[in-house]
Structures are given as structure tokens and as C-alpha cells.
Amino acid sequence: xxxxxxxxxxxxxxxxxxxxxxxxxxxxxxxxxxxxxxxxxxxxxxxxxxxxxxxxxxxxxxxxxxxxxxxxxxxxxxxxxxxxxxxxxxxxxxxxxxxxxxxxxxxxxxxxxxxxxxxxxxxxxxxxxxxxxxxxxxxxxxxxxxxxxxxxxxxxxxxxxxxxxxxxxxxxxxxxxxxxxxxxxxxxxxxxxxxxxxxxxxx
Numbered sequence: 204x205x206x207x208x209x210x211x212x213x214x215x216x217x218x219x220x221x222x223x224x225x226x227x228x229x230x231x232x233x234x235x236x237x238x239x240x241x242x243x244x245x246x247x248x249x250x251x252x253x254x255x256x257x258x259x260x261x262x263x264x265x266x267x268x269x270x271x272x273x274x275x276x277x278x279x280x281x282x283x284x285x286x287x288x289x290x291x292x293x294x295x296x297x298x299x300x301x302x303x304x305x306x307x308x309x310x311x312x313x314x315x316x317x318x319x320x321x322x323x324x325x326x327x328x329x330x331x332x333x334x335x336x337x338x339x340x341x342x343x344x345x346x347x348x349x350x351x352x353x354x355x356x357x358x359x360x361x362x363x364x365x366x367x368x369x370x371x372x373x374x375x376x377x378x379x380x381x382x383x384x385x386x387x388x389x390x391x392x393x394x395x396x397x398x399x400x401x402x403x404x405x406x
Contacts, residue, residue, distance in 0.1 A: 229362055229400065237267070237270060239270050241289065242272075242277075242299075242301035247274060248271070250383035258270065278306050279302055279303055290327065298323075298335070308342060336352060337368060338353065338369070364396060371391055
């Protein structure tokens with residue numbers, strides 16, 4: 204009886220995991236396709252040198268063209284205004300969305316932050332563009348990622364990288380200043396995102 208029970212439990216867990224992966228599957232990105240890396244200073248690469256920003260390093264890792272669409276200091280309200288033209292211009296296969304840190308640092312309304320990100324995600328999805336969401340931490344330097352990112356990922360059935368930014372910000376080896384990475388930190392971010400794309404069959 205115990206063997207049957209364990210077997211049943213394992214089968215149920217396996218089916219659950221398969222169901223989750225199917226819900227969050229990414230479309231394969233062909234070699235000629237474009238990835239749009241969209242966000243603020245962490246996308247732009249503030250603190251990096253000589254092509255050390257994460258989009259440049261991700262391009263080298265994936266063999267796909269990665270557009271660096273990062274603007275330092277940008278809020279999600281500003282990003283929401285900027286994104287449509289970039290989607291039209293580049294027609295990416297994938298949008299990597301790493302934004303919201305400036306809203307959090309400036310104590311802007313969290314509900315509005317979440318709504319702005321949700322509208323960006325919905326805009327991309329309406330054009331059949333896959334979205335990978337990268338979570339950013341709360342204002343406290345040693346905190347975990349803001350819960351609204353996981354909420355968005357569940358609501359929109361997105362692939363999410365929930366902890367890499369917070370994890371890197373906890374380690375001075377990867378930082379150029381309290382809120383930005385150095386080349387090594389951006390390399391770690393690019394490596395994790397490349398792994399995530401492979402895990403979800405985008406590469």
C-alpha cells in the first residue's frame with residue numbers, strides 16, 4: 204500500500220510540474236530573430252565597461268541579436284509610453300522586462316507600478332511576443348524581490364527570474380555601486396537569463 208501511495212504521489216507531482224511548464228513555455232527563438240531587453244539602468248548597463256552590459260553579454264551567449272533598450276532612471280510609467288514604438292520597430296520574438304526599480308526607490312505607488320508592468324506585458328502578448336519578467340528587490344538593500352513580480356507572473360502565466368537581481372545586489376563582488384552591477388554582475392545576470400531561456404526551450 205505504501206509503495207502504491209508513494210508512486211501515486213510522485214505521478215501527481217510529475218503531472219503538476221508538466222502542466223506548469225506547459226503553461227509557461229516559450230517559443231523557440233530562431234537564429235535570425237531579435238530579443239528586446241527592455242528596462243532601466245540595469246538593462247542599459249550603468250556601472251559596466253567595454254560592452255559589459257547584460258544585453259551585450261546575452262547576445263554573445265545566445266547567438267541571437269539582443270537589443271539594449273535600457274534607459275537609466277526610467278520609471279514604469281515612462282517605460283509604458285516608450286515600449287510600443289520599440290516593439291513596432293524591432294518586432295522581437297522575446298521581450299525581457301526588467302523594470303520597476305526606480306518606482307520602488309522613489310516610493311511610487313505599488314499598485315500603479317504593477318498595473319504599468321501588466322500593461323507592458325499585455326501589449327507584448329497581444330503581438331504574440333513572449334515575455335520573460337525579471338523581478339527586482341524591495342527598497343531595503345538586503346530584501347528579497349518585491350512580491351508583485353511573482354503575482355504578475357502567476358496572473359499572466361509568465362516565465363519569471365525571481366531572485367537573480369536581489370541575489371547579486373547582496374554581494375559586493377558583483378556591484379559597481381549600491382544599486383548597479385559591474386561587468387561580472389551583468390555577466391551573472393546574462394548567464395542566468397541564458398539558462399532560463401534554455402530551460403524553457405527558447406534556445
